Amino acid sequence: MNIQCSKKARTTQFLIGSFVLLLLISVWAFIYLGRHMRTVSTEAINKVGNLYMSGINDHITAHFRTLIDLKLEQVEAVTEVVSADQESTDAIYEDLIYRIRVRGFNYLALCSKDYSLEMIYGEKIELADPEPFFESLQKGEKKVAVGRSTTGSDVVLFGVSAGYPMSDGQKSIALITAVPIEYISTMLSTEEDNALIYSHIIRKDGSFIISDMSDEYPDYFTSLYERYPEEDAGQIEVHIQKLSDAMEKKESYSNVLNLNSASQQIYCTSLPYSEWHLLTILPFGVLNETVENMNAERTGTTMLVIAVILIVLVIIFYSYFRMTRQQLIELEAARQDALAATRAKSTFLSNMSHDIRTPMNAIVGMTAIATAHIDDKEQVRNCLKKIALSGKHLLGLINDVLDMSKIESGKMTLTVEQISLREVIEGIVNIVQTQVKAKSQNFNVHIDNIMAEDVYCDSVRLNQILLNMLSNAVKYTHENGTIQLSLFQEEAPEDKGSAYIRNHIIVKDNGIGMTPEFLSQIFDSYSRADSKRVQKTEGAGLGMAITKYIIDTMGGSIAIESEPDKGTEIHVILDLEKAEIEEIDMVLPPWRMLVVDDDEILCHTAVDALKSIGIQAHWTLSGESALELVRKQHQLRDDYQIVLLDWKLPGMDGLMVARQIRRIVGENMPIILISAYDWDEFEAEAREAGINGFISKPLFKSTLFHGLKQYMGMAEAENTITEDMDLAGCRLLAAEDNEINWEILEELLSDVGMELEWAENGAICLEKFEASEPGYYKAILMDVRMPVMNGYEATEAIRSLERPDAQTIPIIAMTADAFSEDVKHCLDSGMNAHTAKPINLDEVISLLKKFIL
Template identity: 55%
Template sequence: MLAGKYKKKNPTTQFLIWSFIVLFIFSIANFSLLGIYMNQESRKTIYKVGEIYMSGLNEQISRHFESVISLRFDQVSGIVSVVPADKNAKENLYEELVYRAQVRNFDYLALCSAEGDFETLYGQPIQPLNPALFAEALTAGEQRVAVGVDSAGNEVVLFGVQVAYPMQNGDMSNGLVAAVPIEYVTKFLSLKSEGQLLYYHIVRPNGSFILKNPNTELWDFFNQIQKQLDPATKNLSAENPIKEFGDALKSRKEYAATLDVDGGKVQIYGIPLSCSEWYLVSVMPYGILDDTINSLGGKRMVMTLLSCTSVLIILTLIFLRYFSMTRSQLQELEKAHQTALKASKAKSEFLANISHDIRTPMNAIVGMTAIAAAHIDDREQIQNCLKKITRSSKHLLGLINDVLDMSKIESGKLTLTNDQISLKEVVDGIVGIMQPQVKAKKQTFDIHIENILTENVWCDGVRLNQVLLNLLSNATKYTPEGGSIRLSLSEEKSPRGENHVRIHIHVKDNGIGMSPDFLKIIYESYSRADGARIHKTEGSGLGMAITKYIVDTMGGTIDVSSELDKGTEFHVTFDLEKAPSREVDLLLPPWNMLVVDDDDLFCQTTIDTLKSIGIKADFCLSGEEATELIIQRHKQGVEYQIILLDWKLPDMNGIQAAKEIRRNLGDDVPILLISAYDWSEFESEARKAGIRGFISKPLFRSTLFYALRQYMGDETPQNQTPEQNFDLSGRRILLAEDNELNWEVANELLSDMGAKLDWAEDGQICLEKFQKSPEGFYDVILMDIRMPHMTGYEAATAIRGLNRPDARSVPIIAMSADVFSDDIQHCLKCGMNAHIAKPINIIELTRLLIKTFV
């Protein structure tokens, strides 16, 4: 019955039960072995620590001995500084020597002859235990410390130095010897202190004791060493420790060993003492340590068993709890399985879509390149191919950036930088990027700026650009030809305080719209709307997920409203910190102006903006209405000082309206064209029609102020941008780039502007070229990041570390495809001044060089 019941158990349950039993047995065995192993390792470790401890103490005592002996020899040298005036002044000499010895606390003083005979001057007669060896050392000019005895048999420590003084017997001395009782050495070396873990002996090279500790456990060991070293018994066989220690004594080397003595272990450590033939031996019995180790081992075993028991109890509780959670866990696993399948399917669909979308611009690039090669003499055809290649390249770059950004987001590595930016420059740049896309689909692109008083803010400009581009690119892609797109910016007070401003961004289109079901998943990765409706629209399905993540990271909000076939509107808000700006009084004379645009809201916001800079303005919504109003004001003698005409008007465009106004009023009144489109294509026609200049939408306060103030009489119009006027003639640039094709591109672009470029194939060559160049030779260094031999980070750091003034001042600009915020921050930390992304945008590079050189 039991067997049958057991067989019916779930295989997973059986596996868990047997696993638990095996784990139980394994845990007991493992913890037991661990306790035994730790006891053994603890014993080895304590012995090793004992050896290190003894080594340190011996070294300390040796240094202490050396310093005390050196002090005593200095005192003896102070005694022998006496020089007799003549040979008959021996008594005076002796009195002076004795006096100096007494002052220096010596108890004995004697002269030593070359034969080793001692003549006592003070204290009891003294004699070294080995007079011949002592005299020989003094004859050799050595300072010598030795043990001797006085006439009463007391042991003394002798300090001898070489000196020639007359002795009583008429001979000249070989040295002067001062002495103190043996207790002096015993005391300062603490050799007889009680209660110490270590005790000490001092022995001679033959193993005999100079100073002997009362502890007798090693006396027999040293007696055997003396027999081993006795010439009469040199062939006597000896145990290995005795022979090794004897060899260490003879060669005056350090020695360490653990000996078995009387059933116990002791550790000895020997070291030679300077200025003598003495050898210091420290001894540490392991009796106390063994008791401590055994006690510690017992406690460890008890604690190990307790720990094992606790672990097993906890494992049992966990095991029991697991059974009660099995059903719910299986359900959760099933849900996770379904979620994983859904994610896998989404990623598979994404890969299929992205594969198609990447191949589409790639096919265009390859195809247009082939067409251009086939029509190499047809300039117009080549220009057409290059435009399409450029457009396809930008689209391909956008797809790649989306995938890379999503990878950063999923790994949690997407970071923000906080830079001072101009909202005007950001929007101007966005307009310039969107113009070709809008123009290609013949769409209407309106931009409204309402009450933007704070143009300079702290923000991640790259990520703000990315949000705007994602929203506007989607609006363009999903709006059919002839549709309309509107970008609106407005400002209000921020709840964060006076130092912040809340910016509202609206992107609205009248495109295909989105279904309510898709709106629920619009911010999910790899999601795209119904394939049948967008099968010809390229995209990665990542743009909105990235946009949502960036907006959330920047502390903003994003909302969307949409209806199928009616269009979509996104509303984004950011609370941005105000940035300091150059104080300029944005005020113009109280002119009367006329604004002509078919967008009523645009006219209202432009009039409000003009009013804020001191200008009174009227508006009308068509060219015909504007012509009638201007003629009427002319007849009344109340002229408009300046007229702003939109290029695209419903009845007649701005150029036609300008011609009609000139025909009736002449050339006195300045007429300016306003548009969100590039006016280079119709500039010639516009100037022939009498239009004086062009103002690009959006119309910020600063845009209107700087565009209109040239008509105050103190400035002349400037029709070219700073980038167009910028000249790099005479500038020398060092470009570090390992890719030859990238070098050719950069060289061609910058050479056209007059710059002279030097090429460094990697970071190491870049560093060497800069080192070899004269000071101030290079005006700027363009630095790639990923290069062989030395990266751009390493090269920039090395250049900044050079000992020359221009190494710290020369601008270094990173020019790399590593474009994430942490990459940019790394460049700045390595000493670079700025960063520009590849592929190179010549306008952005020019602006950066202007900031660098101006």
């Protein structure tokens, strides 16, 4: 018994000892683990904060550089445009004032060698920190600074080197312009009052350039001492010293300032073109509270675990592990969010991506349709036409992407050519159809009083304007919404003369609309409505700025009216020169016709256009009333000779109406479907319903003339590629290193009767020309980028040969290098002309006629 009691006592002692030891180990382990996790949490938060702060600083710095670069480039553009060699100083000043005002500057001054400012425009300005500003200008550097006008308004100054005569006879060393300080201060503002971070722009001595605290404290350093009087002054002084040293060396500075009352993550970087530094501060108040709450919960859990059995401890350890893992996952998610916020892209390519995909989608889709209907000649021809239109527009967009730097620097040029407004509108309608169909939207096209279908204009830029407006309308209009494109003409103002016609282009939608605040800045680069309504909408905000620039360059105007949730109307006015062409006599017999469409405006314009080509037309707005009119005329034995029938009608649609008309009048009367939608998607059903053919909206006069005559026994011969007998038999030498391009070129030119020989590079081209008899080749088509010997070298080598035709044989550049400097390079090397790829057969034949015949 004693032995058993002794063993029991020993067991009890062991259990008690083990339990106490387990408790002590558990307490120590949890205390150690708690401290360790506190350290890990703090380090992780500091790391995430540092990454977040770095990203935010980089973003603000990049935005600052963009704002400053834009204004400095505008000032430099003024110095490039305004010559200092004009006859009078007043004329120079007047020109300078005009140039800076149109670029949005409020002040203009010239700086002399002794650093005195001569104000030309605006109130007098006193600089806050003049020495580094003037020293940089003396060195020919671009510089920004801040100052204050005589009325107490803070301004930002932009200085660039410029030598203009001053009123006192001196010659300036720099041109200085200024805008209100709000131009850069807005980039530091936040929309919420409880923003997570706040920023200042300071000088090396801590004085504020831009800050919400500038009214309370003279500088950032003083604000630390005054805001935290109970903190250790030595710790603040060490922080200030480190920050000052980093600013002096223009290095980035990152630090966690641990104060008893508040902890802060500090990040500082230098700003370009200035002696300024961006200081961003992340208070840890909310984060510290979260961490402290988490630590309090962990302590309570630890105390509970100590009071329970080992199994409970295991469960708690397991639960703790899960909590820790979840915490790390959340911290990693927060870190990824912070990194994603720093990768915001505002490049022009991302802005244009949706515009590029639109014609590309049309090309891919039409290619698939043509492949599926390869035996249907009319279907394939229609697809190829739309592919060509989309390809031409896509090529224009690519040129715009490559030429964007010229647009933003004000060096964009227009290529004026004869265009058909009918073809432009039809092409745009075809391109936009895919977008409209995807959102089940209603798309209407109105034309009225078209006095000149053919005009002179830059077709690529006009397409860009139309596609930009329509794409935005589709984007910002909900599904089943309505979009309307209208075009009408009137006589141009007297100062333009009778050779011009005024064109009104209106795009109207019932989409989400815009606020008055956003409307005031819609034409600014990168402007985009900051609203939850458009968070998932693509676009970087360059579209309307570019559209405005193009319209201004064309000498036109643009006006926008919009209300939130009611829609937007954009009105563009362009005065375009009429094309001098010999118009065909568009007259048809006086047929009796019925126009059926639920759009009353379209009915009126269509009837007017039909009347102008000799047709007597009635109109009605519904299928039911159309059937009544058809039935009435049939009973009177005076049937309509042709019916134009809209596809989408209220109540009975166009196909249902067509079936009923066939029951009344039989099969003899042509019924033509009209629609702005693609005929291919409902052609089979339409044919089955008794539809004879299709005319695409908008209904221009020429569209109606050519579309109707083929259904009344007056069809024109099918269009084919006509051989030009003047060029038949001409032998050409084509230098082209790409086999597919050679195959295309040979096929196109062989169809018009010409004979081609292939040279795979410039060296082979030179050899074949040397080996030929004079006059054997009538012309050379020369690619530029080729191996062994490029087109420039081959042309120069041919021109240097001592044979009678070396100087006279036409050499035409045929290359994808299509910028103006590329054309100049070709001509300078000895080529006669330049045509850009992809190959435009009409242009190539025109050039060959010009130089051969």
